[in-house]
Amino acid sequence: MDSKAFDPAAGAQPGDRFAGTPLRQTARDALKIVIVGGFGVGKTTMVGSVSEIRPLSTEETMTRAGIGIDDPGRVESKRTTTVAFDFGRISLDEQRVLYLFGAPGQERFWFLWDQLFSGSLGAIVLVDTRRLEECFYSVDRLEAHAMPFVVAVNRFDGPRPRLDRVRDALSLDDGIPLVECDARTRESSKSVLITLVRHLTHLREPSAVQEVAP
Amino acid sequence: MNPRPLDREDPDRLYTVTRGRSEAGDDTLDLVALIVAEDEPEPGMQSEHAAILRLCRGNPVAVVELSARLRLPVSVMKILLLDLRDMGRITVRHPSSAAAPTAYAADLETLKQVLVGLESI
Numbered sequence: 287m288d289s290k291a292f293d294p295a296a297g298a299q300p301g302d303r304f305a306g307t308p309l310r311q312t313a314r315d316a317l318k319i320v321i322v323g324g325f326g327v328g329k330t331t332m333v334g335s336v337s338e339i340r341p342l343s344t345e346e347t348m349t350r351a352g353i354g355i356d357d358p359g360r361v362e363s364k365r366t367t368t369v370a371f372d373f374g375r376i377s378l379d380e381q382r383v384l385y386l387f388g389a390p391g392q393e394r395f396w397f398l399w400d401q402l403f404s405g406s407l408g409a410i411v412l413v414d415t416r417r418l419e420e421c422f423y424s425v426d427r428l429e430a431h432a433m434p435f436v437v438a439v440n441r442f443d444g445p446r447p448r449l450d451r452v453r454d455a456l457s458l459d460d461g462i463p464l465v466e467c468d469a470r471t472r473e474s475s476k477s478v479l480i481t482l483v484r485h486l487t488h489l490r491e492p493s494a495v496q497e498v499a500p
Numbered sequence: 501m502n503p504r505p506l507d508r509e510d511p512d513r514l515y516t517v518t519r520g521r522s523e524a525g526d527d528t529l530d531l532v533a534l535i536v537a538e539d540e541p542e543p544g545m546q547s548e549h550a551a552i553l554r555l556c557r558g559n560p561v562a563v564v565e566l567s568a569r570l571r572l573p574v575s576v577m578k579i580l581l582l583d584l585r586d587m588g589r590i591t592v593r594h595p596s597s598a599a600a601p602t603a604y605a606a607d608l609e610t611l612k613q614v615l616v617g618l619e620s621i
């Protein structure tokens with residue numbers, strides 16, 4: 287895991303100023319959307335397909351202090367957990383820029399979620415139906431903390447269960463959008479993002495959406 | 501900013517250790533706070549400080565982007581940035597969502613702009 291933290295292909299060298307586009311001078315408000323999912327589900331692919339820069343990778347480290355922290359003999363028992371995550375960005379207008387984070391959904395990385403989700407607009411749970419169980423934890427946590435989200439089933443080869451089956455398996459509320467996508471294409475990833483933002487709008491103003499419906 | 505840890509169920513105290521220092525109180529920097537250099541690097545300056553100032557000269561750069569480009573963990577980057585801020589060498593453009601009181605980070609107007617922006621990519 288740790289060895290994956292810095293993919294040499296993903297990060298720019300410190301000397302090389304910006305491999306991609308620098309932010310506008312007028313940029314002043316950065317927004318966040320988080321893409322969570324299990325290993326290899328396509329998080330980096332989705333970030334990369336819509337980002338204006340090549341996805342960048344970094345890491346966060348957390349030291350878990352044992353109960354015996356005050357006992358000098360137990361200092362060694364502190365364990366460090368490192369989590370790698372990546373991100374890209376989309377400049378929306380003169381002032382706003384949207385950051386997209388790809389983050390592993392496993393329980394032991396929860397400490398990162400706290401930082402990622404603070405102030406986030408919402409989340410996309412990316413699912414590989416061959417390993418559906420990997421997203422149970424993420425869905426539970428998001429629901430428990432009232433973080434709005436949509437679920438996107440990434441299309442891999444092989445049989446694809448119907449979406450209503452996936453909804454049942456995840457015990458997803460009818461109000462939570464569930465869509466299929468191909469994270470490798472910009473149009474598809476873009477449409478997942480738009481689904482999320484429409485959902486957020488709907489949550490904010492349910493009446494506005496109801497008016498449109500017949 | 502939501503100060504309530506999402507991981508309330510976890511009884512263990514999790515904290516970052518960065519050369520003995522950690523963020524505290526209102527000294528928190530969001531991952532996407534935008535940093536602008538107010539100063540040129542000076543000879544004799546800690547090399548990481550100088551590198552940060554070079555990267556965010558002219559155009560703002562997000563905390564997490566500085567972390568990735570200088571290959572320093574986010575928690576270390578934040579401490580370095582707070583140093584620079586305290587020296588008056590950078591300014592910080594905090595995200596508007598940092599002031600949002602609830603899980604709903606954006607108002608409708610912002611969401612509308614996000615949609616417009618996304619549709620044009």
Ligand SMILES: Nc1nc2c(ncn2[C@@H]2O[C@H](COP(=O)(O)OP(=O)(O)OP(=O)(O)O)[C@@H](O)[C@H]2O)c(=O)[nH]1
Pocket residue numbers: 323324325326327328329330331332388390440441442443467468469470
């Ligand atoms: N067939 C198919 N393959 C995909 C799709 N999305 C991603 N892949 C492939 O799946 C592999 C893993 O994708 P990544 O984007 O690296 O997945 P990740 O979630 O970032 O993986 P980790 O960061 O290692 O957890 C890559 O080889 C992608 O090309 C998809 O929609 N369809």
Ligand SMILES: [Mg+2]
Pocket residue numbers: 329330331372388
């Ligand atoms: Mg990845």
